[in-house]
Each structure stands twice: as structure tokens, then as C-alpha cells.
Amino acid sequence: MSGLTVSDDDFILNIPEPVFLGFLGVLALLLVGTIAALILPRAQPGKWTDLGPRMRSWWVIVILVGGALVLGWQATAILFALISFLALKEFLTLAPTRKEDRLIVLLAYLSVFVNYGLIFAESLFQDSYQIYLVFLPVYGFLISAAAMAWIGRTEGYLPTVGIIHWGMVVCVYNIGYIAFLMRVPDAEAPAGGAGLVFFLIFITQLNDVAQYCWGKALGRTKITPSVSPNKTWEGAVGGWLTTAVVFYFLAPVFTPLSPLHAAIMGVIVPMAGFFGDITMSAIKRDLGVKDTSRLIPGHGGVLDRLDSLTFAAPVYFHLLAYFAIERF
Numbered sequence: 001m002s003g004l005t006v007s008d009d010d011f012i013l014n015i016p017e018p019v020f021l022g023f024l025g026v027l028a029l030l031l032v033g034t035i036a037a038l039i040l041p042r043a044q045p046g047k048w049t050d051l052g053p054r055m056r057s058w059w060v061i062v063i064l065v066g067g068a069l070v071l072g073w074q075a076t077a078i079l080f081a082l083i084s085f086l087a088l089k090e091f092l093t094l095a096p097t098r099k100e101d102r103l104i105v106l107l108a109y110l111s112v113f114v115n116y117g118l119i120f121a122e123s124l125f126q127d128s129y130q131i132y133l134v135f136l137p138v139y140g141f142l143i144s145a146a147a148m149a150w151i152g153r154t155e156g157y158l159p160t161v162g163i164i165h166w167g168m169v170v171c172v173y174n175i176g177y178i179a180f181l182m183r184v185p186d187a188e189a190p191a192g193g194a195g196l197v198f199f200l201i202f203i204t205q206l207n208d209v210a211q212y213c214w215g216k217a218l219g220r221t222k223i224t225p226s227v228s229p230n231k232t233w234e235g236a237v238g239g240w241l242t243t244a245v246v247f248y249f250l251a252p253v254f255t256p257l258s259p260l261h262a263a264i265m266g267v268i269v270p271m272a273g274f275f276g277d278i279t280m281s282a283i284k285r286d287l288g289v290k291d292t293s294r295l296i297p298g299h300g301g302v303l304d305r306l307d308s309l310t311f312a313a314p315v316y317f318h319l320l321a322y323f324a325i326e327r328f
């Protein structure tokens with residue numbers, strides 16, 4: 001695997017060449033977007049007002065994620081553990097839980113340490129991936145349900161257990177797949193685990209941006225008016241087609257997928273991202289909020305930015321494992 005090596009006496013980083021070039025491409029897109037954020041609001045007053053804050057936040061996001069990928073799988077796992085914690089905190093802050101449920105809420109926060117601990121344990125136990133697959137979806141549910149019964153919280157039992165389990169799976173388990181991709185051996189992907197993670201994040205965020213741009217430019221017909229009034233068929237289809245084409249042509253650079261498998265995943269992964277987006281929108285509608293927080297200017301909260309990834313990441317991981325990655 002070719003790469004760019006940056007070395008110092010005590011500091012050596014090996015950056016896969018496709019990832020390095022990919023980041024250069026992303027930085028170029030950010031520069032174009034930043035210029036557009038200066039021009040478009042003046043050309044069409046009132047239509048692109050949120051573009052400026054969005055672009056400033058994108059610069060911060062790219063620097064954080066890029067830095068973690070460069071530093072390796074440990075840094076990436078730590079970053080996404082923090083992201084999972086923030087996402088879970090946003091979710092549990094908004095969700096209708098009670099003071100009496102604090103033991104169950106504590107178990108939910110502990111799931112962050114267990115989930116990412118299993119990723120670190122992959123170095124010690126070769127079957128930790130099998131444990132990861134079932135721990136939170138199965139045993140996280142069993143433990144939280146049993147603990148809720150143990151403390152005698154029968155009032156609102158089903159809604160509370162459901163909320164806690166939903167939060168653990170969506171905010172911790174699903175997002176954790178991004179960090180687990182970094183454990184893929186370099187020999188099994190053209191750009192190693194870092195390339196697989198970069199490609200997943202790039203494609204998912206491209207899908208969001210493409211939907212936004214196509215919707216702004218051509219959007220007329222609402223696709224889910226009761227869930228996400230701003231989403232249109234034109235934006236969804238335009239974003240999906242754009243992302244599918246980009247996925248297909250870039251897949252050989254970052255993944256070991258055959259052309260057929262790349263075409264299949266190019267269709268499915270953007271669709272998964274779209275459904276993650278509208279699912280989180282449905283939750284926010286149910287809770288009566290527009291954004292999960294104000295942590296990220298122009299985007300809302302961590303969950304607002306990761307909503308597509310919460311569905312796309314496990315789909316991308318499992319399809320890769322099924323089609324091409326022998327390690328899992």
C-alpha cells in the first residue's frame with residue numbers, strides 16, 4: 001500500500017495515499033463551499049443564510065476527523081467514543097426520562113466504555129468482533145430491562161426501557177462501527193482501515209450535502225412533509241444518484257469491492273443514510289424540538305450531524321464484511 005510518510009525523530013505517521021489525496025479533495029470542496037457562502041447569500045438574500053455557519057463547522061469537523069485518522073485507530077476510537085457520549089447525552093437530555101431512572105441512565109453511559117472497550121480488546125481477543133455484534137443489541141437490552149425491574153420502576157417501564165435501548169444502539173453501537181472499521185487489516189483494503197472510514201464518512205456527508213444542494217436548487221415536491229418538511233423528492237433523488245455514482249467510481253480506490261458489489265453498495269448505503277436522517281427527524285418531531293442541541297453552529301447538535309451515519313455505518317460495515325473483508 002503506497003502512502004505519504006511524515007517522519008520526525010519520535011513522530012512517524014503513515015498516511016495512505018488515497019486518504020491523503022481524498023483529504024486534499026475535501027479541502028478543495030470546503031474552499032469552494034466557503035467562497036459560495038460568501039457569494040450566494042448576497043446573490044439570493046434569505047435563501048442561503050445558513051451556509052456560512054455550516055461551512056465554518058465543516059472546517060472544524062474535517063480537521064478533527066482527519067487528525068484522528070492520521071494518528072491511527074486508537075485516536076479514531078477515542079474520538080468516536082467522545083462523539084457517542086455527546087450524542088447519547090443529547091438524546092437522553094431530550095428524552096422523557098425521570099430522576100428515578102438515573103441508575104438506568106448511568107448504565108446507558110457505561111455502555112460507551114464497554115462498546116469502545118470491545119474495539120480496543122480486538123487486539124487481545126480475535127473474537128471480540130463477535131462479542132461486539134451482540135453485546136449492546138442483546139445484552140445491553142437484557143441488562144437495562146432487568147435493572148429497571150430490579151429497582152421496581154414499573155410505572156413507565158416499557159417506554160423507559162425502549163428509550164434507553166434505542167439510545168444505546170443508535171448513539172453508541174451504530175456509531176461504534178465507524179471506529180471498528182479502523183481495525184480492518186491494511187492488506188484487505190487498498191487504503192487500509194483509514195481509507196474505509198474516510199470513504200464512509202465522505203460518501204454519507206456527500207449524500208447529505210448533495211440532497212441539500214439539489215433540494216435548494218430544484219426542490220418542489222415534499223417527500224416526508226409530516227416528518228421533515230424541507231426534504232423534497234428532487235433533493236432526495238438528486239442526492240442519491242449523485243452519491244451512488246461517486247461511490248461506484250471511487251470504490252476501487254478505497255475498498256476491495258468488485259464492480260458489481262460497488263454498484264449494490266452505491267445504491268444501498270445512500271438510502272440507509274437517508275432513512276437515518278428522516279428517522280432522527282421523526283424523533284425530534286415526537287420530542288417537539290428542531291435540533292438536538294446547538295453544539296455545532298449551522299448544523300445543530302451531534303445527532304443532527306450524525307443522523308445519516310447512524311444507519312449508514314452498520315450497513316456499510318456488514319456489506320463490506322459480507323462482500324470483501326475476510327477478517328470479519
